[in-house]
Amino acid sequence: MDLILEKINFYLGVSYLWNNEEVEMISTRKIVKSLNYPTLKMMSSQWLKEVYSAASSGNRSLLEELIQQIPERHDSIINSMRELVNNFNYRQIREIIEPLID
Numbered sequence: 001m002d003l004i005l006e007k008i009n010f011y012l013g014v015s016y017l018w019n020n021e022e023v024e025m026i027s028t029r030k031i032v033k034s035l036n037y038p039t040l041k042m043m044s045s046q047w048l049k050e051v052y053s054a055a056s057s058g059n060r061s062l063l064e065e066l067i068q069q070i071p072e073r074h075d076s077i078i079n080s081m082r083e084l085v086n087n088f089n090y091r092q093i094r095e096i097i098e099p100l101i102d
Contacts, residue, residue: 009088010058035080035096043070045102052101055093060085063093 008014040048047069054062067081084093 005088006058006060009090013058035077039074039077040096040100042074048097048100052094052097055090055097058088058090063090 047066051063051066053059054066063081063085067078067085070078070081072078081093084090
């Protein structure tokens with residue numbers, strides 16, 4: 001199911017709204033707080049550009065590969081990024097990453 005929705009998003013640019021929108025908004029706010037300038041600036045500018053590009057094109061598999069490059073000691077960042085990817089919040093990823101790109 002996830003793969004089908006991902007492909008629809010990739011080819012048609014469709015965004016999905018789920019019934020648990022209020023819960024998602026609350027958890028998204030919490031995620032955004034953990035993904036701030038100091039926490040993500042530790043990653044290389046190349047990595048940030050690749051994440052932005054992958055989020056722009058809806059490339060879930062590349063985003064998952066890039067998340068694996070985050071050092072394990074930063075598990076809150078890893079979990080937050082995975083949560084955004086799993087919920088197809090690619091726009092949110094772009095909004096977080098964009099100010100960090102040189």
